[in-house]
Amino acid sequence: MNQIALVVGSSGIVGSNLAQELLSQGWTTFGLARNPKTDVPGLQPVAADLQSPESLQAALADIAPTHVFFTSWMRQETEAENIRVNSAMVRNLLDVLSPKKSVQHVALVTGLKHYLGPFEAYAKDGFLPETPLREEHPRLDMENFYYAQEDEVYAAAERDSFTWSIHRPHTIIGKAVGNLMNMGTTLAVYASICKETGRPFRWPGSEAQWNGLSDVTDARVLAKHLVWAATTEAARNEAFNVVNGEYFRWNKLWKQLAQYFGVEAIGYEGSIQPLEVELANDGPLWQQIAEKYNLAEPNLERLASAWHTDLDLGRPIEVMTDMSKSRQLGFHVYQRTDESFFDLFEQLRKDRLIP
Secondary structure (H helix, E strand, O other): OOOEEEEEOOOOHHHHHHHHHHHHOOOEEEEEEOOOOOOOOOOEEEEOOOOOHHHHHHHOOOOOOOEEEEOOOOOOOOHHHHHHHHHHHHHHHHHHHHHHOOOOEEEEEOOOHHHHOOHHHOOOOOOOOOOOEOOOOOOOOOOOHHHHHHHHHHHHHHHHOOEEEEEEEOOEEOOOOOOOOOHHHHHHHHHHHHHHHOOOEEOOOOHHHHHOEEOOEEHHHHHHHHHHHHHOHHHOOEEEEEOOOOOEEHHHHHHHHHHHHOOOEEOOOOOOOOHHHHOOOOHHHHHHHHHHHOOOOOOHHHHOOHHHHHHHHOOOOOEOEOOHHHHHHOOOOOOOHHHHHHHHHHHHHHOOOOO
């Protein structure tokens, strides 16, 4: 039977990698976004606004997906607005697809804010969970747009009798331009600026993150996990953590990243040094670097999301994520984290996004 995927958020860091994985496995794949990618061979672009049921109705009139992969969100000023907007986006899409009776499975990508709290209370004292983080941890007693998105999926699944999976990655490492949460590219841009100016590559985060154990999620691993869960009987109607499968310490990896770029690594020196402050005035400098090296993206803000990197690296606890649930059900993909970063850096250079 023909498997027809609708990747929602196909221009993002998760969606673009997922689309390529699905296409490589022979799926008919549609990529929905406000400005969908047209540079992925085989991906059929769908331009639509998730906040507009009318836009979705028109864009999806002739499309009846069997599998929906929801990888999109929009950042708002408050968590109340995050909840209102992001839950509506999920609801609007599933409501428009409901009459088609074609959907067999819906996968939703959220993240570790499920355990660590929303932006307004992220990893604050009083809300710190035990680590390693496990899927059975209860929801925090606070509003969170991830919970609201999940509840929309659960309600539609009950109404339309499809199965679902929830995917909770840690920091996602992979290529994307214009992405709101992109640590790998942010650090590559920061290191490139340090290389050009002779500034040290200074650790921006907390002592706990510098010395503690951590993990991340390669976007390619997440893509394989999404397809696995959508096609594996035992993985239906389950929530999963998704990480590379190894732990590391930033105090070693930071030096490896610095060595890759040929810059001086400076570790934790007693206080947090926010990257958002470090890069605040570097927009014009990046334009000069882009012109000098003929780079494809001269807008620093389209590449670097320092605010989110600061959130992750500034946490007051080490954060490790348990993957045993997926392993027990048969998902055994593993990825070395240093290679995740180095592969990304090579791709960014190939695509002329960093010097």
